[in-house]
Amino acid sequence: MRHATIFRYSIPFSGGAVLRDAQPKTRDGLILRLTEDRREGWGEAAPLPKFSRESLAQAETDLRNAAQRWLEYAAPPEDSCPSAAFASSCAQAELDGVLPEARATRGAxxxxxxxxxxxxxxxxxxxxxxxxxxxxxxxxxxxxxxxxxxxxxxxxxxxxxxxxxxxxxxxxxxxxxxxxxxxxxxxxxxxxxxxxxxxxxxxxxxxxxxxxxxxxxxxxxxxxxxxxxxxxxxxxxxxxxxxxxxxxxxxxxxxxxxxxxxxxxxxxxxxxxxxxxxxxxxxxxxxxxxxxxxxLGTQVLRRWRDCETPKLDIDDLEERWRA
Ligand SMILES: [Mg+2]
CATH class of the missing domain: 3.20.20.120 (Enolase-like C-terminal domain)
Structure with missing residues (x-):
């Protein structure tokens, strides 16, 4: 049996200096969970204001559409906006076990x-x-x-x-x-x-x-x-x-x-x-x-190395859609 759920988060954001001109107080995004039998996969669609072409509402529509197709065993839609396409491909890759677990630790x-x-x-x-x-x-x-x-x-x-x-x-x-x-x-x-x-x-x-x-x-x-x-x-x-x-x-x-x-x-x-x-x-x-x-003021579901901020779990997220 396949199930899909879409959650939404809104967390404190203090990175105005990194986002040229834009000074939002929160970072908002969507999370997709796909489950099949006992396996599950997660993905995140978080269009970045002023950088993404799509709005959060558009991402939600496309994410729901992609999830619906997955529930029907149909091929993923080809016209998803970038954030929704990224989210659904991550959820699918986790579910299929093709996204390796090892994280790169070397960065700027x-x-x-x-x-x-x-x-x-x-x-x-x-x-x-x-x-x-x-x-x-x-x-x-x-x-x-x-x-x-x-x-x-x-x-x-x-x-x-x-x-x-x-x-x-x-x-x-x-x-x-x-x-x-x-x-x-x-x-x-x-x-x-x-x-x-x-x-x-x-x-x-x-x-x-x-x-x-x-x-x-x-x-x-x-x-x-x-x-x-x-x-x-x-x-x-x-x-x-x-x-x-x-x-x-x-x-x-x-x-x-x-x-x-x-x-x-x-x-x-x-x-x-x-x-x-x-x-x-x-x-x-x-x-x-x-x-x-x-x-960001809070972490979501998974912890980032050396990051001490509190973490939100599933129960802390707003459920937007389930099928
Ligand atoms: Mg750049």
């Missing part, structure tokens, strides 16, 4: 806005080798000086930076000029430095600072391709779609000798732990971008 430490707090965090954990920072909120010169300072303070630190397309070419150049030449090789990449991909490529080629595709990798017609100056693509399953779709992207990146970085869209710890399992499975050689559990 995320700076959630305040540099002094971040520096304290880096000092407290002597073995941190990789960190991620958002840039592009201050003048390019001051941003560049800050990154330069960080690299000089921590001689073994490597950085991933993310500009979310805010720089003009001139601003990106002014940013780069503040970074001492020997330090530039310790920037693994800047995600989407400039307003469009051609400008970002021009920046990479003239500054010798590599770039990565994030937003561009989700645009229609995007092809994973080795291009001089491009180091990686960022894969955010909640914004991308099913496990199969994400796996195809990671495989294509590997063939092109690019890194694929499995990254968070600030899912609850249920989704995050599944992403850590995906990272161990699909990109074992690449540190992930999943350091977002501390932005």
């Amino acid at each position: 430490l995320l700076c959630d806005g305040d540099l002094d707090t971040f520096i304290a965090r880096l000092r407290a954990s002597s073995n941190i080798a990789l960190a991620k920072l958002k840039i592009g909120r201050d003048t390019p010169e001051r941003e560049g000086e800050r990154i330069n300072l960080l690299l000089s303070m921590f001689p073994y630190l490597r950085l991933r930076l993310d500009a979310n397309r805010v720089f003009t070419l001139d601003e990106a150049r002014r940013f780069a000029q503040k970074i001492a030449l020997p330090f530039r090789a310790r920037i693994d990449f800047i995600e989407e430095p400039c307003v469009d991909s051609l400008t970002s490529l021009a920046f990479a080629q003239e500054t010798a600072i590599a770039i990565a595709w994030d937003e561009s990798a989700r645009e229609t017609g995007f092809v994973v391709q080795a291009v001089s100056g491009v180091a990686a693509i960022v894969v955010k399953p909640t914004l991308t779609g099913s496990i199969a779709h994400c796996r195809a992207l990671c495989d294509a990146a590997r063939r092109q000798k690019l890194s694929a970085v499995i990254s968070s869209s600030i899912e609850s710890t249920l989704g995050l732990t599944q992403l850590a399992r995906l990272a161990a499975w699909l990109t074992p050689e690449t540190p992930h971008g999943l350091d977002t559990a501390h932005l």
Whole structure:
């Protein structure tokens, strides 16, 4: 016998600085549970406001639709929005036992806005080798000086930076000029430095600072391709779609000798732990971008390593639908 249930959560969110401009107070999402005989599988659909194209209501409709089809032993719908496609593929993969249990533990430490707090965090954990920072909120010169300072303070630190397309070419150049030449090789990449991909490529080629595709990798017609100056693509399953779709992207990146970085869209710890399992499975050689559990006030169903916040269990979730 097959059963499906959809739950909803709404948990305190304090990551406004990570979500450019958007300052929501809660993070809301849906959880799908599929059960068949004694096996069960879980998945999470949590569209990220301002980043996802679909609303939570759309995700709920699509998730219910996918669950209904599963109950009828029909093939999954092909037109599910990305978050619902990701959720139902995770639930299915857990149920079928094809999502390996091992979680990748190696990832980049995320700076959630305040540099002094971040520096304290880096000092407290002597073995941190990789960190991620958002840039592009201050003048390019001051941003560049800050990154330069960080690299000089921590001689073994490597950085991933993310500009979310805010720089003009001139601003990106002014940013780069503040970074001492020997330090530039310790920037693994800047995600989407400039307003469009051609400008970002021009920046990479003239500054010798590599770039990565994030937003561009989700645009229609995007092809994973080795291009001089491009180091990686960022894969955010909640914004991308099913496990199969994400796996195809990671495989294509590997063939092109690019890194694929499995990254968070600030899912609850249920989704995050599944992403850590995906990272161990699909990109074992690449540190992930999943350091977002501390932005949420509560964990959901499964615990994130080293995260001390309280955890919600099934009974704490709102049941939305059951069949
Ligand atoms: Mg990004």
